[in-house]
Amino acid sequence: MIKIDNLNFSYSKHRILFKNISMQLSNGHIYGLLGKNGAGKSTLLKNLAGLVYAQSGKIDVLGFDPAKRQPALLQQICFIPEEFHLPAIKIDSYIKANAPFYPNFDHQYFADLLKEFDIPAGQKLIDMSYGQKKKVIISFGLATNAKLVIMDEPTNGLDIPSKAQFRKIMASALTEEKCIIISTHQVRDLDNLIDTVIMLDENKIALKASVDEVANKLCFKRMKEIDETVIYAEASLAGYNAITPNYHQEDSKLDMELLFNAVLAEKDKLKPIFN
Amino acid sequence: MEFRENKAIYLQIADFVCEQIMLGKWPSEQKIPSVRELAIEMEVNPNTVMRTYDLLQQKNVIQNKRGVGLFVTDDAVSNITVYRRTQFIDEELPTVFRNIYLLNIDFDELKNRYDTFVKENF
Amino acid sequence: MNNTFNTRRFSLLLKRQWLEFGKIYLMSLGIIIAIIVGFYLFNFPDLSEYKKTEMVPYRINFREPLFTLLGPLFISIIAGTYFAHLGNKAKATSDLLTPASKLEKYVTAIIYTSIVPILSYVFIFSVVDFCFVQAYLSDYSYVEKVYEGGQYVNRTIEKGGWLFFNHSHLLHSYFNEVALICSSFSILVTSVFLVGSIYFNRFQYIKTLVTISAFVSVAMLIYVQAGKFFFDNKVRISSDNSFNGPGDNGPLLIATGITIVALFFYIVGYIRYKEKEV
Numbered sequence: 001m002i003k004i005d006n007l008n009f010s011y012s013k014h015r016i017l018f019k020n021i022s023m024q025l026s027n028g029h030i031y032g033l034l035g036k037n038g039a040g041k042s043t044l045l046k047n048l049a050g051l052v053y054a055q056s057g058k059i060d061v062l063g064f065d066p067a068k069r070q071p072a073l074l075q076q077i078c079f080i081p082e083e084f085h086l087p088a089i090k091i092d093s094y095i096k097a098n099a100p101f102y103p104n105f106d107h108q109y110f111a112d113l114l115k116e117f118d119i120p121a122g123q124k125l126i127d128m129s130y131g132q133k134k135k136v137i138i139s140f141g142l143a144t145n146a147k148l149v150i151m152d153e154p155t156n157g158l159d160i161p162s163k164a165q166f167r168k169i170m171a172s173a174l175t176e177e178k179c180i181i182i183s184t185h186q187v188r189d190l191d192n193l194i195d196t197v198i199m200l201d202e203n204k205i206a207l208k209a210s211v212d213e214v215a216n217k218l219c220f221k222r223m224k225e226i227d228e229t230v231i232y233a234e235a236s237l238a239g240y241n242a243i244t245p246n247y248h249q250e251d252s253k254l255d256m257e258l259l260f261n262a263v264l265a266e267k268d269k270l271k272p273i274f275n
Numbered sequence: 276m277e278f279r280e281n282k283a284i285y286l287q288i289a290d291f292v293c294e295q296i297m298l299g300k301w302p303s304e305q306k307i308p309s310v311r312e313l314a315i316e317m318e319v320n321p322n323t324v325m326r327t328y329d330l331l332q333q334k335n336v337i338q339n340k341r342g343v344g345l346f347v348t349d350d351a352v353s354n355i356t357v358y359r360r361t362q363f364i365d366e367e368l369p370t371v372f373r374n375i376y377l378l379n380i381d382f383d384e385l386k387n388r389y390d391t392f393v394k395e396n397f
Numbered sequence: 398m399n400n401t402f403n404t405r406r407f408s409l410l411l412k413r414q415w416l417e418f419g420k421i422y423l424m425s426l427g428i429i430i431a432i433i434v435g436f437y438l439f440n441f442p443d444l445s446e447y448k449k450t451e452m453v454p455y456r457i458n459f460r461e462p463l464f465t466l467l468g469p470l471f472i473s474i475i476a477g478t479y480f481a482h483l484g485n486k487a488k489a490t491s492d493l494l495t496p497a498s499k500l501e502k503y504v505t506a507i508i509y510t511s512i513v514p515i516l517s518y519v520f521i522f523s524v525v526d527f528c529f530v531q532a533y534l535s536d537y538s539y540v541e542k543v544y545e546g547g548q549y550v551n552r553t554i555e556k557g558g559w560l561f562f563n564h565s566h567l568l569h570s571y572f573n574e575v576a577l578i579c580s581s582f583s584i585l586v587t588s589v590f591l592v593g594s595i596y597f598n599r600f601q602y603i604k605t606l607v608t609i610s611a612f613v614s615v616a617m618l619i620y621v622q623a624g625k626f627f628f629d630n631k632v633r634i635s636s637d638n639s640f641n642g643p644g645d646n647g648p649l650l651i652a653t654g655i656t657i658v659a660l661f662f663y664i665v666g667y668i669r670y671k672e673k674e675v
Binding site: 046049050051052053068069070071072074075077079081083084085087089093097098100101102 | 398400403406409412413416417482485486487488490491493494495496497498499672674675
């Protein structure tokens with residue numbers, strides 16, 4: 001569905017973000033895009049949506065070049081930016097003006113989503129809080145039934161019950177035809193939703209692996225003491241939270257935060273395991 | 276559902292499904308929630324539930340009736356017992372043994388305690 | 398699927414853009430109407446006072462400067478606000494990701510910044526003018542001397558003759574030519590401000606204005622200096638003594654020239670818009 005080939009991107013000479021990035025994303029998955037602040041999560045997403053232009057390299061989304069901003073592709077993209085804009089009008093008028101651009105827009109689904117999010121349909125967008133507006137724009141985006149769903153920090157600004165609603169909604173939104181990419185630094189909000197992790201670090205993709213693959217190759221466990229098998233460990237109350245190679249085919253629960261820190265700290269040890 | 280720290284999510288969901296069946300909440304020969312429905316309830320990726328259901332089909336706890344959906348098998352309960360038994364012996368018993376050994380607990384004491392526990396609870 | 402232009406998508410886009418742009422537009426229009434009406438109220442002659450005098454044609458002279466100064470101000474503000482949102486990350490994202498082609502979006506911009514404001518400005522100006530003429534000058538007539546066919550003849554102006562866009566009350570034989578240049582000039586103004594609103598990320602209007610002033614001053618300076626360089630201490634030598642002003646086609650040529658420059662700016666704007674990043 002998405003093919004990135006040798007992408008080079010920089011905002012200026014001193015701010016290089018990507019060096020020769022290549023990867024492929026396919027439909028039927030929820031990708032979690034992780035990275036430190038400034039690693040380029042939002043920029044990668046913007047590249048996919050054609051909002052910024054790379055210096056070199058090729059991006060192919062559903063057979064289109066996103067930089068051309070062709071309507072045939074735009075109607076298949078649902079992009080939820082971190083900072084978004086909604087005009088000061090009623091939800092109904094917003095839908096009336098924007099939904100017809102999307103041939104697969106599902107009005108019933110939109111109504112269901114608003115209901116799930118507890119948002120009254122007749123409300124004016126200007127009277128809403130940031131979190132409520134975010135729910136509206138997420139509902140709109142999903143109701144377009146776009147094939148590519150891109151969300152930049154979607155849980156920012158959502159309260160605790162809304163985060164649970166969001167997880168339910170995303171679990172229901174994933175279909176065979178859709179490719180969902182979510183960037184986040186609040187991994188705990190989403191770690192059971194993500195089935196493939198993409199981590200950006202030092203201008204590269206530091207890790208791209210499905211949760212199953214990670215769990216096959218690595219073992220996440222509590223240890224009393226660190227031994228030489230440990231790849232990475234963090235001290236905790238009950239000893240250490242550690243990552244070791246998965247020698248005995250154990251089925252452990254992937255700890256996204258631990259993995260993230262391990263990738264940042266022990267790139268060299270992890271690389272051979274995943275290649 | 277609250278997931279525990281250290282067991283793979285798909286296995287925890289498998290435990291949940293088995294428990295529903297053992298408790299009789301999902302009677303045999305009844306259609307069980309679809310992958311999507313269970314994923315929504317658990318707030319997890321549908322692919323994870325898919326993996327759970329694959330595992331349970333292998334264990335003959337549920338079966339796929341073509342075009343209709345997933346059903347609890349007739350002998351689900353006994354299959355679950357077998358499955359859980361191996362799981363317990365493989366995964367949980369070693370920890371118990373380790374503690375018995377470390378804390379120096381006598382087998383006779385253990386048996387007495389076990390008997391009273393069964394008497395009180397079942 | 399046509400990725401360049403589709404009528405259905407285009408009309409959807411017109412509706413969508415109006416939803417947000419319409420408010421600003423109507424508000425500006427309201428202010429402009431208020432200003433025009435204000436000027437008319439203060440300056441328009443009351444017949445009870447002027448009936449017996451012949452001052453009316455001079456009393457309504459304020460209309461020309463009002464029309465020519467207010468017009469560019471209004472259309473430049475409208476043109477300057479249309480793409481102003483591109484400087485705002487969130488708004489630009491929603492604009493650029495709307496499933497319509499770049500051409501459709503740009504043509505919509507031209508319609509809303511050039512065609513609609515120019516037409517509506519001319520329309521409301523003439524409506525206000527019509528109302529005042531009807532109210533105050535409907536039974537006032539005036540005889541003026543007009544140079545026609547090599548001699549002066551008397552001509553009576555009454556009622557409709559006082560309307561701004563009729564102009565038979567003044568000796569404006571080249572009114573049409575002025576109008577031609579004016580309209581091409583207003584297109585140039587909108588094109589420049591449209592480009593400005595795409596080009597600058599913040600304070601688009603002011604920055605565009607400053608840029609234009611700087612550009613015009615530099616151009617003037619060069620013009621004056623070049624004139625000095627070429628013609629200082631030189632005397633004109635010509636077989637006839639008349640000035641060789643622009644010929645009969647002069648205004649048309651000027652208008653065409655201005656329009657071509659405007660088109661150039663529109664094209665620059667389109668290219669800038671295509672390359673806009675968030």
